[in-house]
Amino acid sequence: MRITSGTVLVGGMALSNHLLLAAGVLGTTGSSLARILACGAGGVVTKSIGPYPCEGHPGPCVVETEGGLLNAMGLPNPSREFEGELQVLAGKPVILSIYGGNPDEFRTVASWFAGTAAAFELNLSCPHAAGYGAALGTDPDLVEACTQAVSSLGLPTWVKLTPNVTDITLCGKAAERGGASALVAINTVKAMRISTELKRPVLGNRVGGLSGKSIFPVAVRCVYELYESCRIPIIGCGGISSAGDVIEMMMAGASAVQIGTAVKDYPCIFRSIATDLYSSDGVPPDTIVGCAHG
Amino acid sequence: MRITSGTVLVGGMALSNHLLLAAGVLGTTGSSLARILACGAGGVVTKSIGPYPCEGHPGPCVVETEGGLLNAMGLPNPSREFEGELQVLAGKPVILSIYGGNPDEFRTVASWFAGTAAAFELNLSCPHAAGYGAALGTDPDLVEACTQAVSSLGLPTWVKLTPNVTDITLCGKAAERGGASALVAINTVKAMRISTELKRPVLGNRVGGLSGKSIFPVAVRCVYELYESCRIPIIGCGGISSAGDVIEMMMAGASAVQIGTAVKDYPCIFRSIATDLYSSDGVPPDTIVGCAHG
């Protein structure tokens, strides 16, 4: 199955295709983001930027597992200085990922970038940063408040959700109430590996988040559940590595997708997926979004 | 790293080794359970038995995914007639898995088998059975009440937890308050796959549970978290397929383990793991349980 290409209107953005770079993957520098755009991505989400510069967790920060990656980067970021990185990206479809410890911090960071970013994505979902990410994102009231704080600035505001909750639709609905333009699902699944030789968790932060192929079925389920409960568009993320995965996510209810881990081995995966995904005799994308709910 | 063999005292049971069959895998008939014991399992958990016979969900009930299995069996079981199956297992280390829609149903089923089963395991965690399993197991109060209803019968009562919650330790602590003898973590991770050709979810029940290698890092994390919060023993389950995995689970905090999906390709995996796991010059198992928390 293939779909027709064309401008993708989603969550207040107009993208050249359905394939975006996920937050935190090769998103620390402007030139890296530009490289990914040159590799065929329809849009790029930056590394999550916070109210203060942060060096992240001690290493190891990433380790490969069977079928996935486990990471606990700890949200390293240059904070406001990231403005410098965005200069080479002026006019490009760049979504700035933001984290903060409360609604005010989210708004502060957003206001710094209101002139340079095309949209915001709120990281309410990182599972391994005490006081940030999922620490807020598991509480629907805080999700609503943080979303509200940013969406009121008037730029498209995407909210990225964590799968590590009993009911992801409660958080999706809270973001919708807060004025989100789109939901992004999912961030990593809380996980751990232990080095039996060193007798300690592999990651410096002990607990981390699982990404990659292993979590694809979890991501599809989350997108499917959100599609049943929310009206704003959903951007699917988690374990996508082929055009078939993109179609599957779209049938679950995603209007576009983000790709993270799979970029590691092949930064130009965007171009190769697009080649497999689009065809002039394909079906219109709108006809397949959510079609598995029939 | 190897450990010494010997009787394993865990959750009110005395087992010949650390390796148990997980609930619902080849656990529908007495002869199948006997086969697994003959294949070297230290104990077997039965298919979950409920208050009424149940045919389960329409098919497909199981589908393979990369690195795992997705299932939505729907708790098929012969209910009280399962007594007949247990006859060939008299005196064997059989743990009866139970499901019910409320504390009374749990107690009723348990009372039927109080003479034949060596212990009970409460399925408060199956992610795809409306009104059962995780429908109760995500609510700490219900976890406590169901545990209480069964543990008061006086037999060892294990409580199997779902990872599909915001904080698994709340459910672990609830089970502990209810008088559980041990915690079993984890049941499957809620997930879905869609057939892009058929344009519908693959499973008859649409949503199912992911098991196998894909979820091992999630299971290790859950066991690790429970070990920090609870005092009763933990039985690790989820994606275990080698002696190294068993050691890793024990270091996370597991006193014994259950194996499900990996049994599919090789029912005698218990014997082969035991061969790799035990050695007379190994370290005592007690010295490694939870050692990754140091």
Place this chain on the structure above:
Amino acid sequence: MGSLRIPLWGAPMDKGALQAVRITAITQETPTVRTFSFFPGFSFRPGQFVMVTIPGVDEIPMALSRSDTITVQRVGDATGALFQTRPGDLLGIRGPFGNGFPEQEGTLAIAGGVGAAPLRPLVMHGLVECLLIGARTADELLFLPELTQKTSVLVATDDGSSGVHGPVTGLLKEIPLSEYRQICVCGPEKMMQAVLQTLDAAGMAGKSYLSLHRYMKCGIGVCGSCCIDPDGRRVCRDGPVFSGDSLLHSELGKYTRDASGRRKTV
């Protein structure tokens, strides 16, 4: 069990996944049996089965009667829904699963009713020297013209409308059993039990291979619904074809289990 005598046809399949196939033709074989042809087909070994999804209804096990056909008797909901499909419709397929029959020349095949389906490929590839085939009535005899071209066929019908009057076991008396290298059997449970008894009396249980039916949910050996007593072997994975001697003291012909796992007398 037997080395590979029959070339594998078609594309190998990702056995784990659910693959869609499109129905290309539906052939009425007998009043109650239809063959569904589909595309694409895939490589298999005679006696293997697939799990067939009728979308939105259920998934059921079916032997492959060719690399791209299943031959189905209408008995209930799922087979009924299958009979409602038309060419062009999609089905889901998982498999092929199970072990299949040993592939040896000099085979005596014994088929009852739709049990002719998994035996058909053995016959069509010239491995079967003689086929005993039974059905309720003459018009329920499956694949007869085709099979007759490839092997010598003896017929029995319950109502005597063709061949010997009575069960297919009646034909066994006339057959020099020990002259065959193996005996492959598929049919209704009671028929297979009767055949096995006769073969055992003739000392041929060890050279016979029976394809069993049990309630299957996963098809891959994990759920336990198809396990047989007393040894807990899985029909889907350790079978569906078992040697006759390994079934002599089993539940075969005595009881089976339903979808919930409750025993029911055969």
Place this chain on the structure above:
Amino acid sequence: MGSLRIPLWGAPMDKGALQAVRITAITQETPTVRTFSFFPGFSFRPGQFVMVTIPGVDEIPMALSRSDTITVQRVGDATGALFQTRPGDLLGIRGPFGNGFPEQEGTLAIAGGVGAAPLRPLVMHGLVECLLIGARTADELLFLPELTQKTSVLVATDDGSSGVHGPVTGLLKEIPLSEYRQICVCGPEKMMQAVLQTLDAAGMAGKSYLSLHRYMKCGIGVCGSCCIDPDGRRVCRDGPVFSGDSLLHSELGKYTRDASGRRKTV
């Protein structure tokens, strides 16, 4: 980049996982540099690096100076903690990662300080015809006796305590650059920048290979912390060895980024 001239030693490693190794020996090479030998070693190509975990402290990138050694200069917390370990202690290793130097004979190697570590295997395997080596002082010259046995060595020191007085670039004037098939360089950023300028002026940038250092967190090309401007190449995955001409208009020698991603002048 270059075909495989040097046999791979040791066992291949599961690159994805964190593997423990045991320190077998610690050698004081210079007042600030120690070589840590460990077991087991593993196959690698000269110029590749590993991510080394000092348990409970941090993980840092280190070039392999042999298949089972790293050679470390003490500069801060993690290297300081490494200097506290003893033989028998465990380290974690991920890797080897990165591309390594092309393996060609007729190489001119240029090492500054601990930059001699990744160049050592090239020399020891006879690929290096001439080595220019620099350090702050005579006693900071790394591996000197060993290297002198395998190749002709020219020395420069900042304080003039051995060889030419001044930076290693000073030696370059005496060298007939175009006679070498390639020029491999590793050392402090400023030194590499100066070397590259000289090589470029001599028209040799396209035949030179520089091993870069950038802040690394993942080592496998996913986190983005080691990316260089202006093209976003990843030092850990697309490097650490880059051809000189591809670095001419890069951030090399100008700025680098710290753990948080903030730029700092070199």
